[in-house]
Amino acid sequence: MRAAVSLALLVALLVVLPHSAAWFHAWQPDVSHPLYSRHSFFALTLSHVGLVVAATSIAVAVGLGLGIVATRPAGRSLLPTVRAVAVIGQTVPPVAVLAIAVPLLGFGAAPTLLALALYGVLPVLGQTMVGLDQVPKPVLHAADGMGYGRWRRLLDVELPLAAGPIMTGVRLSAIVSVGTATIGSAVGATTLGSPIVEGLVGNNTAYVVQGSLLVGALALTIDAALAAVERWIRRGQS
Amino acid sequence: MIEFDHVHKRFGQQVVIDDLSLRIESGEFFVLVGPSGSGKSTLLRTVNRLVPVDAGQVRIDGEDVATRDAETLRRGIGYAIQSVGLFPHRTVAENIATVPRLLHWPPHEIRARTAELLSLLHLDEPGMGSRYPHTLSGGQQQRVGVARALAARPRIVLMDEPFGALDPLTRESLQASLKAIQRDTGTTILFVTHDMDEAFGLGDRVGLMLDGGLVQVGSPLDLLHAPADDRVRDFVGGTRARLRELAVRTVGDNMRRGEQADGDPVDADASLQDALGAMLSQGRDRLPVQMHGERVGAIVLADLVSRRA
Numbered sequence: 346m347r348a349a350v351s352l353a354l355l356v357a358l359l360v361v362l363p364h365s366a367a368w369f370h371a372w373q374p375d376v377s378h379p380l381y382s383r384h385s386f387f388a389l390t391l392s393h394v395g396l397v398v399a400a401t402s403i404a405v406a407v408g409l410g411l412g413i414v415a416t417r418p419a420g421r422s423l424l425p426t427v428r429a430v431a432v433i434g435q436t437v438p439p440v441a442v443l444a445i446a447v448p449l450l451g452f453g454a455a456p457t458l459l460a461l462a463l464y465g466v467l468p469v470l471g472q473t474m475v476g477l478d479q480v481p482k483p484v485l486h487a488a489d490g491m492g493y494g495r496w497r498r499l500l501d502v503e504l505p506l507a508a509g510p511i512m513t514g515v516r517l518s519a520i521v522s523v524g525t526a527t528i529g530s531a532v533g534a535t536t537l538g539s540p541i542v543e544g545l546v547g548n549n550t551a552y553v554v555q556g557s558l559l560v561g562a563l564a565l566t567i568d569a570a571l572a573a574v575e576r577w578i579r580r581g582q583s
Numbered sequence: 584m585i586e587f588d589h590v591h592k593r594f595g596q597q598v599v600i601d602d603l604s605l606r607i608e609s610g611e612f613f614v615l616v617g618p619s620g621s622g623k624s625t626l627l628r629t630v631n632r633l634v635p636v637d638a639g640q641v642r643i644d645g646e647d648v649a650t651r652d653a654e655t656l657r658r659g660i661g662y663a664i665q666s667v668g669l670f671p672h673r674t675v676a677e678n679i680a681t682v683p684r685l686l687h688w689p690p691h692e693i694r695a696r697t698a699e700l701l702s703l704l705h706l707d708e709p710g711m712g713s714r715y716p717h718t719l720s721g722g723q724q725q726r727v728g729v730a731r732a733l734a735a736r737p738r739i740v741l742m743d744e745p746f747g748a749l750d751p752l753t754r755e756s757l758q759a760s761l762k763a764i765q766r767d768t769g770t771t772i773l774f775v776t777h778d779m780d781e782a783f784g785l786g787d788r789v790g791l792m793l794d795g796g797l798v799q800v801g802s803p804l805d806l807l808h809a810p811a812d813d814r815v816r817d818f819v820g821g822t823r824a825r826l827r828e829l830a831v832r833t834v835g836d837n838m839r840r841g842e843q844a845d846g847d848p849v850d851a852d853a854s855l856q857d858a859l860g861a862m863l864s865q866g867r868d869r870l871p872v873q874m875h876g877e878r879v880g881a882i883v884l885a886d887l888v889s890r891r892a
Binding site for chain 1: 631633653654655656657662664666667668670682685731741
């Protein structure tokens with residue numbers, strides 16, 4: 346429901362904004378170009394979503410993999426370290442990660458992707474460990490007793506039971522990425538942050554409003570959609 | 584047939600199983616009974632290798648379990664535990680089908696077997712198969728746990744205090760179900776409990792375990808009549824052992840054949856405890872005994888008090 350409303354809002358903005366030059370001109374009469382036009386809003390949104398999807402996919406692959414390794418018997422000794430890194434990493438603001446990525450990869454989409462992926466790993470990793478840790482011990486004991494192999498047990502029992510918390514991590518990761526990708530346009534990535542940054546630099550409040558409205562609607566949509574997925578995954582479990 | 588051959592197990596410094604040997608015959612219902620920490624659960628788990636032994640051998644039909652592939656071995660042995668451990672993300676039917684699925688049974692056979700088990704364990708109310716475990720009562724969950732252990736028709740079933748967390752009525756009903764299933768299928772059951780009444784009610788033979796060793800192995804009556812030492816005597820209940828004995832012995836074995844009595848008859852299959860209860864409630868010291876609806880003799884209070892089988 347919430348997902349449908351947010352999506353409708355986003356689509357409405359994408360349809361209406363390109364035709365809103367007159368309104369923004371009325372509001373800011375001394376600005377010569379009241380409507381951002383370097384890229385279409387649709388192209389900006391696509392590029393923004395693409396960056397978020399790519400970064401979140403990398404984050405899920407790495408975070409899930411590390412979380413699984415850290416909770417296996419062989420990797421148990423790593424668990425406290427991994428957990429500490431995950432917690433400390435979470436306290437570093439995403440902008441700082443972005444700032445560190447630029448000297449490594451130059452300007453453009455690449456440093457933004459790296460920053461988003463790196464930062465996005467942490468919630469997925471943390472939630473994977475939480476989820477796998479809270480699978481009831483009797484369930485694991487019974488699975489062993491009935492002859493599940495280690496991988497089979499992971500795939501058939503542990504991951505399905507940890508899916509709820511893991512999905513929470515994926516959602517957090519995606520939401521942080523939506524916000525951070527906006528800042529990514531400051532280092533040259535083409536995102537919905539581009540009108541915002543250009544508006545701030547060129548003293549054009551109209552651009553800032555246009556970018557912000559779209560980013561807000563996109564964040565709401567992605568959060569609501571992933572929350573719906575999460576509820577579906579947690580269904581049937583008390 | 585399960586053989587324990589000089590089995591040793593220690594956890595750290597603590598000796599949990601101390602040079603234990605025991606032979607359980609095929610088709611036998613064997614109960615290991617003992618206080619917490621006596622090593623009975625650990626011994627049970629050496630059979631399906633959830634616990635590896637430090638020294639000695641555990642053999643099934645002559646074959647050392649340590650030489651078998653652990654997963655194949657476990658899929659061939661039923662396993663039920665007190666905490667049940669049903670998979671919360673799977674329906675009742677899917678839980679029961681766990682081992683058949685691991686063994687790649689064809690789907691129609693799995694469906695047929697699941698339906699059979701649901702009715703065998705009195706889980707046959709409509710829609711039960713598609714319910715999730717958290718919607719079931721404790722007794723129903725444990726019935727599903729037992730059904731899951733029996734699903735692939737294992738010749739051996741290990742049960743670790745499966746009824747320990749249930750209320751007395753539910754427990755008795757499940758014990759009766761299990762005993763009947765075991766008699767019909769000839770499954771070898773190794774059952775662990777700390778409850779002496781449960782042990783005597785279920786076991787063909789009972790092994791009393793203390794501090795990692797078997798103190799006495801025998802039929803319930805052996806343990807009651809000839810406790811090996813004071814520890815066994817204490818555990819089987821001291822003077823209350825005679826009351827337990829009433830629960831183990833049947834009316835049919837202790838009646839006076841052909842004699843008459845007044846009052847409501849008791850069944851020859853009933854326990855002496857039931858007969859005593861009937862005498863108390865009817866206010867009589869002798870009652871008629873019936874078998875298949877026919878009067879066959881009488882049971883007499885004086886015999887309950889004095890006789891030793």
